[in-house]
Amino acid sequence: MSDHATTVDSRPRRIGRSIVAVLIGFVTVVVLSLGTDQVLHVLDVYPPWGQAMHDPALNLLALSYRIVYTVLGNYLTAKFAPHSPMRHVWVLGFIGLFFGTAGAIATIPMNMGPAWYPIAIALTALPCSWLGGLLYRRQQTPR
Template identity: 45%
Template sequence: MNTTLKSIGAVLAGLIFIVISHTGTDAILESVGVLPKGHLNVGPALILLVIFYRTVFSIAGCYITARLAPSKPMKHALILGSIGVLLSAAGAIATANMQLGPAWYAWSLVAISLPAAWLGGKLHQAKD
């Protein structure tokens, strides 16, 4: 398989992990009653919990991307982080008037995307 396809696969693997882990954890916490279904009109402590686990899963996803990258693992992790910035910003903009939760929550996901990607890449580098 050529390097370009391996690079795309590495980024997709990390992205798929992040999407599944975020939505899966959301669903589990909603089903047990920790989070309300479909919105985050809750106190700051629960919102910080969501930000925390999403950050941890994002770091792990970027680590996976770096681990699978055929070369330049940090660059691959940061590409995934950039995708996270774009998708999170699009989500924040699209849901701005929907009253799903405080605006700072949506924009915090934008803000953590690149630092989480960098940390995931750094964790991979530290392993070597």
């Protein structure tokens, strides 16, 4: 057995730090998304909470900043991961896919807006996760 294999195998995994890294990313996405939503509701850009929002431009606006926040959240998850940053990013990505899919299933029948919006939220979870991890990895690569 090589020294490298022994070193890698003997390293503790630090599950608590892994959970914290994923939580940092998740909370970042949720807080920034809901915070921006609230500001846009207060400014009367969005209709009041609980009312349907069928305007495609407003849904595209919401999708746009959620994409940016999801990339940022995954970047932070990679940054705070104690090891294997991309593995942590994929965990957060699948959590996002799960919640996005559940949200689409729950909200589409409610007719609160166009059906494409919650579907797009679910479908962008994994690509945004990958991009956040990639941006972190590129920053770490010496030039």
